[in-house]
Amino acid sequence: MERIWGGNAFSDILGRDTDPSKKIGESWEIVDREDHQSVLSNTPKKLTLRSLLSSHCSNIMGPKWKKEWRFPILVKWLDCSNKLSLQVHPPKAIADKLGGEPKTENWYIAHATNDAGLYVGLKKGSDKDKFLESIRNGTAESECHWVKSNTGDSILVESGRIHAIDGGNLILEIQQNSDTTYRVFDWNRTDENGNSRELHIDESIQSINFDDFEPKLIPNAGIEVQNLANCSQFRIRKFTANAQKTIKIKGSNQDCIILSPVDCVVEVGKELIEKGCSAISPYSQECIIKFTEGGSVLITDGFSRL
Secondary structure, X not given: OEEEEEEXXXXXXXXXXXXXXOOEOEEEEEOEOOOOEOEOOOOOOOOEHHHHHHHHHHHHHOOOOOOOOOOXXXXXXXXXXXXXXXXXXXXXXXXXXXXXXXXXXXXXXXEEOOOOEEEEEEOOOOOHHHHHHHHHHOOHHHHEEEEEOOOOOEEEEOOOOOEEEOOOEEEEEEXXXXXXXXXXXXXXXXXXXXXXXXXXXXXXXXXXXXXXEOOOOEOOOOOOEEEEEEOOOOEEEEEEEOOOOEEEEEOOOOOOEEEEEOOOOEEXXXXXXXXXXXXXXXXXXXXXXXXXXXXXXXXXXXXXXX
């Protein structure tokens, strides 16, 4: 997907064949929505994720999952060559009132330039009145907490947390299956026709957690298994190993999980999962990964718990 803030990291870092003249900002890797569908790459037929869940629901998600339920996680890559808007996703109670969807997401920084950073939460001492005044003055970022981002960092961005991704980040975002975003500030940018993007000031103010101050990123710990996120919507762990290392992630009839190699190639059974790709290991099957080269794989689970 082209975005005003996109760049060329999909080709330069992930090795994908993209048009260098276009600003590619997003790639939705695993998605089950009415207007967007993943298509399986390892089957002769072009099966969508929705059709797969409709026909093999209990094998993939477990015996209690209903086939009409959407896959609860959306996995995407973000090439943030420039700043994204300052924005917020609504908590469930607010989303229900506003007709939107709640969205808690996790950012894993797969690559960061020397000057890359993130806006997450508010500065200590800020409050709703100060924030509203900064919006009127066109200086909303002055009330937000900026932190330097480095390759291998991670942070959970829960619904209600004001945030923006600054330029220079390539991010693997793992989130609730939602597409509700309220923009509160867009750096006074305009498109090629001189038009500003739509803002959602009232919805944003209702959604922002004004008690959320200066959260910290989780740095790369350099250990074999690192916990990155554990919330009611999902759990994310990073497994890091040298080439030829084999790790059993789960047994059969245990859980549905998502595998996302961020900087290496891994083998699961007879399947090779390339760097930057994502795969679903179904509930009914065990999952043992073999690192064909050294690197890290994110494992997301806990999203099919009922």
